[in-house]
Amino acid sequence: MDYVIIIISSIFVNNVVLAKFLGICPFMGVSNKVNTALGMSGAVAFVMVIATLVTFYIQRLLVSCGIDFMQTIAFILVIASLVQMVELVLKKVSPSLYQALGIFLPLITTNCTVLGVAIEVAGKATYGPAEAAVYALSNAIGYGLALTIFAGLREQLELSEVPEGMRGVPIAFITAGILAMAFMGFAGLA
Template sequence: MDIFLIVMGAILTNNILLTTFLGICPFVSGVSGEYASASGMGMAVIFVLTMTIPINWLINHFVLQPLGVGYLSLIVFIVTIAFLVQIVEMFMKQFLPALYTSLGIFLPLITVNCAILGGVLFAIPTWNLGFVQSAAYGFGGGVGWALAIILMAAIRERLRFAPIPEGLKGPGLALIIAGLMAMSFVGFSGMINIRDFGG
């Protein structure tokens, strides 16, 4: 039951993009202009976030904490993320070539997507979730991010030929649409609080 609540909470009440502002750059740049690339990026984020949070959890609990070197956590987390993205990329190229080609450039870019490091920082030091719960948060967080960027791409495709003031074309309008989406997500706030599941 916990797991289900955490996944739903990560998608709706603690949406990583619309309530904590993580991973906004691809959201307002070209990626969200097209439905196909938005869903590709969304899939890649789900995949990497689901993998990195549990692995960083293991490293944190079995290496960093016992050795008493918690202050190294930022450096270790970012290096782990970079390594994992590299490994996922090689694995996919070898065994899932179709998915690999469809994701293209988005996979390596994920290393510097702050949704990943942000998700790790929320799940491990901030909320102190357990192992299974942090994996659930990783999956839910990825799905929530993908949901937001796919919705945004769908809206922007509809607006492609709309008469928009010159200055607002592109990022300006994308940010305002995101504001309206965030407003609707406020309706979910308070239903589930992931913080309560932490230790």
């Protein structure tokens, strides 16, 4: 039952992009086409689950040494090297997956969803490793959902007539605003 609550609340109610404002840069940057949006979401899901699990244990280590103020530095180094490692391993083990995720992997280091979710999980005292993994995975699904819907909307938007001053970024933000409004409707679920 707890898992169901975690999943529903992090996909719909506290959506990582539309309610918590994490990972907006790739949300605006790579969401022009549905295919790239799906590729990016896949890469994020992959890295986010691994990174959250690793940082979960790093946090315990830091706390037991009494140096938990080093959290930010430790986490960002772990995530950056993890992304590199995932890239190397994927290249060797599954070239087809590497082909699909390839260009998106290096971008993830600077995607604040990964660091954000890792820090959030580190702050939740009641979470065990299983909850941490479920939380990370459902956040990643929520991220993918928002990114894909938004990419679909933007594909349509290209064809419509927009006043000159609003073209490009401004209209994209306003579309995102309306999408966020739609997601607010899920608030009753929690």
